[in-house]
Amino acid sequence: MNHLIRKSVQAMAGYVPGEQPRDAKLVKLNTNENPYLPSADVQDILSMIDIAVLARYPDPVCLELRKVIAELHGCEVEQVFVGNGSDEVLALCIRAFVERQGSVGYFDPSYSLYPILADIEDVEKKPVALDAAFGWQMPADYAASLFFLTNPNAPTSLQYSKANVEPFVKEFGGVVLIDEAYADFAQENCMDLALVNENVLVARTLSKSYSLAGIRLGYCVGNTELIGALYKIKDSYNVNYLTQEVARVAILDQNTMKANVQAIIETRKLVSEKLTDLGFAVTNSETNFLWIKPQGISAKAFVKELGKKNIIVRYFGDDEHTKDYLRVTIGTAPEMFAFLDAVEGILNGSE
Numbered sequence: 001m002n003h004l005i006r007k008s009v010q011a012m013a014g015y016v017p018g019e020q021p022r023d024a025k026l027v028k029l030n031t032n033e034n035p036y037l038p039s040a041d042v043q044d045i046l047s048m049i050d051i052a053v054l055a056r057y058p059d060p061v062c063l064e065l066r067k068v069i070a071e072l073h074g075c076e077v078e079q080v081f082v083g084n085g086s087d088e089v090l091a092l093c094i095r096a097f098v099e100r101q102g103s104v105g106y107f108d109p110s111y112s113l114y115p116i117l118a119d120i121e122d123v124e125k126k127p128v129a130l131d132a133a134f135g136w137q138m139p140a141d142y143a144a145s146l147f148f149l150t151n152p153n154a155p156t157s158l159q160y161s162k163a164n165v166e167p168f169v170k171e172f173g174g175v176v177l178i179d180e181a182y183a184d185f186a187q188e189n190c191m192d193l194a195l196v197n198e199n200v201l202v203a204r205t206l207s208k209s210y211s212l213a214g215i216r217l218g219y220c221v222g223n224t225e226l227i228g229a230l231y232k233i234k235d236s237y238n239v240n241y242l243t244q245e246v247a248r249v250a251i252l253d254q255n256t257m258k259a260n261v262q263a264i265i266e267t268r269k270l271v272s273e274k275l276t277d278l279g280f281a282v283t284n285s286e287t288n289f290l291w292i293k294p295q296g297i298s299a300k301a302f303v304k305e306l307g308k309k310n311i312i313v314r315y316f317g318d319d320e321h322t323k324d325y326l327r328v329t330i331g332t333a334p335e336m337f338a339f340l341d342a343v344e345g346i347l348n349g350s351e
């Protein structure tokens with residue numbers, strides 16, 4: 001049977017997304033979804049959609065949606081590419097910018113999908129290990145065709161300052177895609193680097209800050225020629241009609257997104273302080289999740305104990321960089337009180 005499958009595909013592991021259990025009694029803090037409702041305008045537009053339009057193909061280039069995104073970032077429509085989740089945008093970037101002999105760079109740890117996307121295209125991976133404090137320093141003479149720079153980083157939750165990112169992108173010989181999935185939760189972002197540097201793209205998603213992981217919408221902004229290359233190779237109708245409409249009204253309603261983000265930031269501060277008091281090492285999160293290290297019990301055992309109490313968080317396995325930590329999405333305040341109760345129960349040895 002194996003002779004029918006490409007060797008590189010046989011050799012690779014598939015991406016394993018966080019579990020998506022539907023059990024209502026679980027407190028689900030494992031995939032960085034937003035616990036609050038998206039804009040009420042989303043409900044309105046869905047009620048108003050005439051089902052006759054669904055018989056037709058959608059706009060292949062998502063013009064109305066891209067106008068709204070271009071307006072938001074103060075750029076031209078030709079500088080905006082829209083995809084079926086930012087995961088699709090990332091995959092297309094490898095296909096568009098990396099030759100067969102080329103390479104893909106990213107920090108380790110960062111988003112665990114990048115190496116898998118490189119494996120799918122069968123191109124070289126050039127990870128750069130972060131230091132013990134999860135900071136970065138590029139190795140001398142480092143080069144790659146494309147570098148995925150996650151900022152703020154996942155799963156570490158830390159932001160790299162623009163003052164550090166800017167000299168790196170200006171010196172780098174390949175394309176830099178700054179993956180800003182969490183930028184709305186951070187104090188700073190690098191969008192303007194994409195507007196002035198011809199080798200920089202900035203990617204955003206509606207999955208986190210806009211509470212719309214279910215519609216699958218991501219986009220990137222940057223140089224018109226890079227954006228044009230992505231348009232050449234995408235599927236004809238990569239973003240469906242319903243998603244285009246929902247995303248458009250959600251982005252127009254910045255107030256709802258910002259209010260939800262503010263609530264998450266407040267909860268983040270409270271939980272972060274409480275965990276610090278309980279003896280956890282907690283990184284300074286600029287995202288909608290916390291990257292925490294328990295004391296006196298292994299992270300792996302801790303995740304298991306939380307699971308027994310119906311709380312699911314994300315553990316990234318035995319890798320040297322990640323084995324001592326767990327990633328906890330910021331949920332609603334009641335969800336986080338349930339989480340903190342469970343944490344205290346575990347620390348006090350109660351079952």
Ligand SMILES: *Cc1c(COP(=O)(O)O)cnc(C)c1O
Nearest residue numbers: 085086087111154181205207218
């Ligand atoms: C969640 C996430 C994505 C994926 O976004 P989608 O639009 O849901 O595909 C991309 N990059 C990072 C760093 C993420 O955390």
